[in-house]
Amino acid sequence: MIEIIDNPMRGAAPEPTADATIAPGDPTSFHRKFADYAPTPLRDLNDLAADLGLAHLYIKDESLRLGLPAFKMLGASWASYRSLVERLGHVPEWATLDELAIALKPLHPMSLATATDGNHGRAVASFARRVGLGARIFVPDGTAQARIDAIRSEGASCEIVVDGTYEDAVARAGLEAGDDCLVVSDTSWEGYTTVPAWVIEGYTTIFAEIDAQLAEADLPQPDAVMVQSGVGALAGAVVARYRRDADDTTVLVCVEPDSADCLMESVRAGHEVEVPGPHHSIMAGLNCGRPSPVAFPAVAAGFDKFCAIGDDDALAGMRALADRHIVSGETGASGLGALLALGGAVALGLAPGASVLIISTEGATDPAFYTSVVGRSPEEVAR
Numbered sequence: 415m416i417e418i419i420d421n422p423m424r425g426a427a428p429e430p431t432a433d434a435t436i437a438p439g440d441p442t443s444f445h446r447k448f449a450d451y452a453p454t455p456l457r458d459l460n461d462l463a464a465d466l467g468l469a470h471l472y473i474k475d476e477s478l479r480l481g482l483p484a485f486k487m488l489g490a491s492w493a494s495y496r497s498l499v500e501r502l503g504h505v506p507e508w509a510t511l512d513e514l515a516i517a518l519k520p521l522h523p524m525s526l527a528t529a530t531d532g533n534h535g536r537a538v539a540s541f542a543r544r545v546g547l548g549a550r551i552f553v554p555d556g557t558a559q560a561r562i563d564a565i566r567s568e569g570a571s572c573e574i575v576v577d578g579t580y581e582d583a584v585a586r587a588g589l590e591a592g593d594d595c596l597v598v599s600d601t602s603w604e605g606y607t608t609v610p611a612w613v614i615e616g617y618t619t620i621f622a623e624i625d626a627q628l629a630e631a632d633l634p635q636p637d638a639v640m641v642q643s644g645v646g647a648l649a650g651a652v653v654a655r656y657r658r659d660a661d662d663t664t665v666l667v668c669v670e671p672d673s674a675d676c677l678m679e680s681v682r683a684g685h686e687v688e689v690p691g692p693h694h695s696i697m698a699g700l701n702c703g704r705p706s707p708v709a710f711p712a713v714a715a716g717f718d719k720f721c722a723i724g725d726d727d728a729l730a731g732m733r734a735l736a737d738r739h740i741v742s743g744e745t746g747a748s749g750l751g752a753l754l755a756l757g758g759a760v761a762l763g764l765a766p767g768a769s770v771l772i773i774s775t776e777g778a779t780d781p782a783f784y785t786s787v788v789g790r791s792p793e794e795v796a797r
Contacts (some may be wrong), residue, residue, distance in 0.1 A: 466758030477777030492616030532561030539570030644707030653716035
C-alpha cells in the first residue's frame with residue numbers, strides 16, 4: 415500500500431559544501447573526457463502522460479551510463495577522482511583515462527574501497543580498473559549473485575559478504591581506509607562527509623544534460639520531479655538543481671521502499687532516524703536504513719513530499735517502461751511505480767497538463783529476475 419506525506423521540515427535548502435584543498439574543475443567537463451561518454455536519452459512518454467493527466471512525462475533513461483547499467487558511475491568516478499587528486503596533491507594534466515592512469519602512478523599501490531548493494535560498488539570498481547588501481551568492494555548479506563558477479567567482472571575483490579545490512583557493510587568498508595586505500599562511499603558518517611558530498615556533485619551531470627535536452631527540444635521544465643532514494647545522494651543532487659533559485663516552485667517527491675523508508679521517517683520525526691533491518695525489498699539499491707548525514711539536511715529542507723511504495727508498485731513501473739521499450743530494473747522503475755500508484759497529477763497537487771520528470775536510474779542489473787518480471791529479456795525489450 416502506497417503512503418505519501420507532505421514534508422513537515424520543508425524550508426530553505428542549505429548550500430552544499432565539501433571541504434577540499436584542490437578544485438579540479440566541474441563534474442560534467444570531467445565526465446566528457448571519458449571515451450564512452452554520451453548524454454543518456456530523455457524520453458517524453460506522451461501516451462502514459464495523457465493517462466495520468468499530464469502534458470509531459472519525461473523519463474531520463476540511465477540504463478547505460480559510461481559502460482555500466484546505472485547512473486552511479488557519475489558520482490563514483492567524480493568522488494574517486496577528487497579523492498585521488500587530494501592524495502596526489504595537485505591536479506594532473508590529462509585528456510584520456512589512460513593518461514590519468516599514468517599520472518596516478520606515484521600513488522601505487524593504491525586501492526579504492528566501498529560498500530554497495532550493487533551499482534555504486536561496481537562503478538567504483540570500474541573506475542579503479544580504468545585508471546590502474548585495485549578495488550575492495552563489500553556487500554551486505556542477500557545481495558543478488560548477479561550483482562556480485564558484475565562487480566567481480568570489473569576486476570574487483572568482492573569476496574566479503576558482510577553478515578547484516580547495508581549499514582553493516584558500510585562500517586566494514588570504512589575500516590579499509592589507510593595509506594594504500596581510499597574509501598569512496600556514497601553515504602556519510604561522523605568525520606566522513608567530504609567524499610559523499612563529491613558523489614552528490616557527480617550526479618549533477620544528469621541535470622545539466624536534462625536542461626540541455628529540454629532546451630534543444632523546446633520543451634518546458636518539469637513542474638514536478640519524482641526521484642527514488644536510498645541514503646539521499648541522488649536526492650541531494652535534485653535539490654542542488656531545483657532549489658538553486660529561491661522562487662523555484664518545482665514539486666520534489668522522494669520515493670522509497672515501505673520497508674526502508676528512512677528519509678520519510680526522519681522528516682516525520684524531525685531528525686535523522688534509523689529504520690531497523692533487515693531490508694529485503696526487491697528495490698535493492700534503496701534498501702538503506704539510515705540517511706546520509708551529509709545529504710539529509712538538503713533533502714529534508716528541499717523536498718515537498720515523501721512517498722513509500724511496495725514491491726508490487728516497482729514491478730508495475732518495470733512493466734510499464736518495458737511496454738515502451740525502456741529497460742529499467744527494480745530500483746530504476748520505482749519512481750514511475752509511485753506515480754502510477756498515486757494516479758498522476760492530482761495526487762501531487764499539480765494542475766492538469768503539468769510536466770513530471772522521472773529518472774530511471776538503472777537497467778536490468780539482475781537480468782534473470784528482470785526477464786521473470788516483464789516476460790521478455792532486456793535485449794528483447796530494448797529492440
